[in-house]
Amino acid sequence: MSLTVEFxxxxxxxxxxxxxxxxxxxxxxxxxxxxxxxxxxxxxxLLRLAALLEAPDGGSVVxxxxxxxxxxxxxxxxxxxxxxxxxxxxxxxxFINMAYGLHMxxxxxxxxxxxxxxxxxxxxxxxxxxxxATSLSGGEAQRVAxxxxxxxxxxxxxxxxxxxNLDPDGGAVFEDILRKMNxxxxxxxxxxxxxxxxxxxLAHAAxxxxxxxxxxxxDATSFFSSPQNAVTAKFISGEMVF
Amino acid sequence: METIxxxxxxxxxxxxxLDPELYSIILLSLKVSGGAVLIASLAGIPLGAACALRRFxxxxxxxxxxxxxxxxxxxxxxxxxxxxxxxxGPLGFMGLLYSPTAMVIAQSVIVFxxxxxLSWSAAASIxxxxxxxxxxxxxxGFAVDWRVVSxxxxxxxxxxxxxxxxxxxxxxxxxxxxGNIAGYTRMxxxxxxxxxxxxxxxxxxxxxxxxxxxxxxxxxxxxxxxxGFGR
Numbered sequence: 001m002s003l004t005v006e007f008x009x010x011x012x013x014x015x016x017x018x019x020x021x022x023x024x025x026x027x028x029x030x031x032x033x034x035x036x037x038x039x040x041x042x043x044x045x046l047l048r049l050a051a052l053l054e055a056p057d058g059g060s061v062v063x064x065x066x067x068x069x070x071x072x073x074x075x076x077x078x079x080x081x082x083x084x085x086x087x088x089x090x091x092x093x094x095f096i097n098m099a100y101g102l103h104m105x106x107x108x109x110x111x112x113x114x115x116x117x118x119x120x121x122x123x124x125x126x127x128x129x130x131x132x133a134t135s136l137s138g139g140e141a142q143r144v145a146x147x148x149x150x151x152x153x154x155x156x157x158x159x160x161x162x163x164x165n166l167d168p169d170g171g172a173v174f175e176d177i178l179r180k181m182n183x184x185x186x187x188x189x190x191x192x193x194x195x196x197x198x199x200x201x202l203a204h205a206a207x208x209x210x211x212x213x214x215x216x217x218x219d220a221t222s223f224f225s226s227p228q229n230a231v232t233a234k235f236i237s238g239e240m241v242f
Numbered sequence: 243m244e245t246i247x248x249x250x251x252x253x254x255x256x257x258x259x260l261d262p263e264l265y266s267i268i269l270l271s272l273k274v275s276g277g278a279v280l281i282a283s284l285a286g287i288p289l290g291a292a293c294a295l296r297r298f299x300x301x302x303x304x305x306x307x308x309x310x311x312x313x314x315x316x317x318x319x320x321x322x323x324x325x326x327x328x329x330x331g332p333l334g335f336m337g338l339l340y341s342p343t344a345m346v347i348a349q350s351v352i353v354f355x356x357x358x359x360l361s362w363s364a365a366a367s368i369x370x371x372x373x374x375x376x377x378x379x380x381x382x383g384f385a386v387d388w389r390v391v392s393x394x395x396x397x398x399x400x401x402x403x404x405x406x407x408x409x410x411x412x413x414x415x416x417x418x419x420x421g422n423i424a425g426y427t428r429m430x431x432x433x434x435x436x437x438x439x440x441x442x443x444x445x446x447x448x449x450x451x452x453x454x455x456x457x458x459x460x461x462x463x464x465x466x467x468x469x470g471f472g473r
Contacts, residue, residue, distance in 0.1 A: 053374055078380035088375040091393055100389075101379035152379070 002029035002188045003079060003156040004064045005050050007214075011058030012045050019045040021212035022059065027205075032182050032189040034199040034220070036235065037209035043192045046209070047158045050190060051082040065155070078105050080156035085164050087145030089133035094125070094144055097133045101152045119147035123173060138165040143173075150177055157181065159191040163198070175202060196236065200224055208232040245443065253448035263425075264448055271430040274342055274416070275409035278349030282357045283402050287391075290361025290401075295373075295387045305362055311355035316348075320415030323348045327419065340421040345429070348415040353405040360401030364394040399467040407460040411453065 005027045012020040020042045027033045027050075035043050048054050049061050052072050063070040070076050081101065090097050098116040107115070120126050123143040128136075136144060142165045149157060163174045175198065181187040193199050199206060206224065207217035208231070216229040227233040256264050292298075293305050325331050327339040327347070338344045368390050376389040391398070413431035420427035422436055430449045437446035 051378055053377060074380070074382040077377060077382070080378075081380070082378040088369070088371045090372065090375070090389065100376070100381070104380040104382075104385060148379070 002065070002186045003070065004029045004188065005156060005190070006062045006064075007046065007049070007059070008062065009059035010046075010049065010056045010061060012042075012049065012054065012212075013057050018212050020049070020056070023209070023212060023214050024059075025207050025214040025217050027188060027190050029188050030182070030186045031204040032178065032191065032202050034203035034206045035190060035192045035209060036194075036196075036199060036206060038235070041209040042212040043209050044160055045212075047082060047160050047190065047192060050156070051080065051158050052077055053082075063156075079154060080158065081149045081152050081154045082158040083145045083149050083160065083162045085161040086138070087141050089136065089141055089144065091134045092132070093129065094120070094131050094133045094136070095129040097144065098129075098148050098151055101148065105152070115151040115153075119151035120144070122150065122177060123147045123170075139167065139170060142166055143170060146174055146177060150181060153181075153185055154187060155185075156188045157190070159189065159193075161192055161194065163193070163195070171198070178202060196238075208235060249443035249447045252444035253451060256444060256448040257451065261448075264445065264452075266425060267428050267430055267433050267449065268452055270342065270428065271410060274345045274429060275349060275406060275412075277346045278353050278409050279357070279402060279406045281346065281350040282353035282405055286354050286357030286405075287361045287398060287401075290358040290363075290398075291365045291387065291391050291394075293358075293362045294365035295390055305359075308355045308359040308362065312359045314352055314355060315414070316352055316412050317414035317418065319351045320348050320418030323351060323415065323419050339419060340423060340427060342420070342427055344419040345416045345427060348419045349409045349412060352412060352415060353409050356408055357401050357405045360404060361394075361398050364397030364401060365391055367397070368393045396467050400464055403460055403464045403467060407457060407464075410456055410460070 007023050007025050010020050010023045011018065023042060023046060035046065037043050045054075049056055063072070063076060065079075070079075090100065095116060098119065099112045102112045102115060116129065117126070120128060123146055125140065125143050125147060128140070128144070133141070133144065142162065146162060157178075159178075163171045166174055178189060178191070179202070182189055191202065200220070203220035203223075205218060206220045207214050208223075208227075208229065209215070210231050216223065216227060216232045223232075224236060227236055290308070293301055293308070323344065324339065326333050327336070327344055328334055329339075338347070372393050373386055373390055376386045381389060411431065413435060416427070416429050417432050417435070420429065420432065422428050422432040430453050434446045434449050434453070437443065437449075
């Protein structure tokens, strides 16, 4: 089953800064949703709220599976995961990092080993199970983080610029994995990226954030070919310089 | 100079010949300080971690108190324990005064704030992103806290080793509550003080060498726990 997440007039304030100022959007189930926008527009905050790492100061974030609402809590958090731009690795082996979430979900040991091995091989890190995770390079850590998410088979996958440290080959592998998860497991994906080419390649739906709001969003084809909002159009055409 | 040299020679002969009195003192010292560190760690590590990871009323005051008591003067601790365990004290009926148990209690009181305070500092220094990563991987409650504490394990081990270093070198409290009874509560530090007072330097120097060796070993372990000698 895939998860749907819906933001209704969400407000999030840090000190005096309004990171989200009435953001509303719906990430439909089983779709790859791309979130675009300039730095500081609220994309990461939106993902953090979706990951239940923070609560909104106003409005609501609503989850549903099928047609049924899902309450926030550990059970919901075990149905999703978040991969950040600079993934954090625990100071232990790659295997234990990979297995951690599976153990939290009560997977039996044989299944854990199989999923970890398969996921690491998929990202070309098959020989790294015994390596110390904190000694990995930025690109290697990002591969492991993607593999860690893949092994969990989440219903909702939240990605914050997950391929920024990857070389072109790594980027292609990452995109393949994302499509595989979406096609085979029906995973709902929400991905923040600054790579417009990647966004166009992956997106089923696209959203543009500016000033803490979703200013435009919808089907990817029409979003990229004929944006309705002037700021979105400038961003997509590359005219928007920051 | 000759006295010192002779003292060293006789001290080394005591160590090499496995002198029973010397080794019974060493063994008791290790047992008392080891027991005290174990008790202090069992109580101090969870308390320090809880102060770093949980929000509860009085948390800041507790941390302030722990930090203050990290410098708790041993003789004052000894005096307090003496008053509690003495015949007229609240626990006097247990008859623990002038026993190794009393010395363990006294050293536990001294070491506890050190282990708890340094454990708090260790757990508080772990990046909040570790906690968030554990949450995004599906952990909750105690599992998240355990993950953070696991990340601080080397610093926490340093706290335990530092506590042991403090305990093994402590003299005031164990002298007050232990009484330095030969073959029963005589520790390395109290024996050194007494033998020096008597002008009998052989045993004092031998125990001094062992105490310094233990301090040296503790420092090596501390350095290894903090990341080794490579930096």
